Amino acid sequence: MKKHLLTYIFLLTSTLVVAQNNTEEALTSIETQEQAKQFIEDKYAFNSKIFTFNEEKHKTQLAKTLFKLEKGNVKSVTTEYDKTLYKILEKNSTPYYRVSYIYLDGSKYTSESINELRENLIKKYNNGTPFNALANQYSMDDNAKRGGDTGWFVAGHMYPDLENAVVSEQHALDDMYTIDIPLKKAYYLVLQTFEPKEISEIKVLKIVEPVE
Structure with missing residues (x-):
């Protein structure tokens, strides 16, 4: 019984690792908001979203880190319970008044x-x-x-x-x-x-x- 349990845990862990690696690989092919929206619709409708960071309004450490990345880069943050991936879809500067x-x-x-x-x-x-x-x-x-x-x-x-x-x-x-x-x-x-x-x-x- 113990042997079967260890085997199950190993297979579950392996599956999670492979799934996460597959997600990171899939992210490399996403270049536009339209592709990102389709990706969300197809695979991650309940735990993903697209949002905008504004350098004037968002001053958190995460925001500062993301602003240092180039378009197309991916940032991952892992906690005890989950792994969060951030893909930079667009990066631009806009005149404000x-x-x-x-x-x-x-x-x-x-x-x-x-x-x-x-x-x-x-x-x-x-x-x-x-x-x-x-x-x-x-x-x-x-x-x-x-x-x-x-x-x-x-x-x-x-x-x-x-x-x-x-x-x-x-x-x-x-x-x-x-x-x-x-x-x-x-x-x-x-x-x-x-x-x-x-x-x-x-x-x-x-x-x-x-x-x-």
């Missing part, structure tokens, strides 16, 4: 009163009032709760007219400028709080397998 703004609704104010208010806000800022405090008090959209801060964003993810002025025009750090969109009755006072920067992103295929 970040400003703070105060939005004024032209349907509630005349253009003259808006211009006057913006001039007063600029004076308050120059006299030491923080821009986020001004935005919190005067801005007329939900972003006022964040002190007018847009957070880091890529082209295509902001109000088009506002984004176009931020992305296309060359503004220096700490520049304050206005944006008028009369057709939409939208008026802005914008502070260039950050310079545009390239932020690295990676798309990763993660697969988890049991170990002995």
Whole structure:
């Protein structure tokens, strides 16, 4: 009985090792997200996924390790219970932008009163009032709760007219400028709080397998 049990354990261990080796070999042939999705669908629907790491948002040790790898590389992490494989599917840098703004609704104010208010806000800022405090008090959209801060964003993810002025025009750090969109009755006072920067992103295929 003991002999049969040892044989079973040996065969089970051998099977797990072969399966894991086969998985690592299979990963070498995966080059695109489409192939990765098909691989998940065919073999690992319940314990794998594709996700994106952003170098600005993800600061864990694992993220830092993965960012050091080249596209196509595989990183394995083994614990007492499982083995996790990370395959780098894509690696690129994307321009990100970040400003703070105060939005004024032209349907509630005349253009003259808006211009006057913006001039007063600029004076308050120059006299030491923080821009986020001004935005919190005067801005007329939900972003006022964040002190007018847009957070880091890529082209295509902001109000088009506002984004176009931020992305296309060359503004220096700490520049304050206005944006008028009369057709939409939208008026802005914008502070260039950050310079545009390239932020690295990676798309990763993660697969988890049991170990002995």
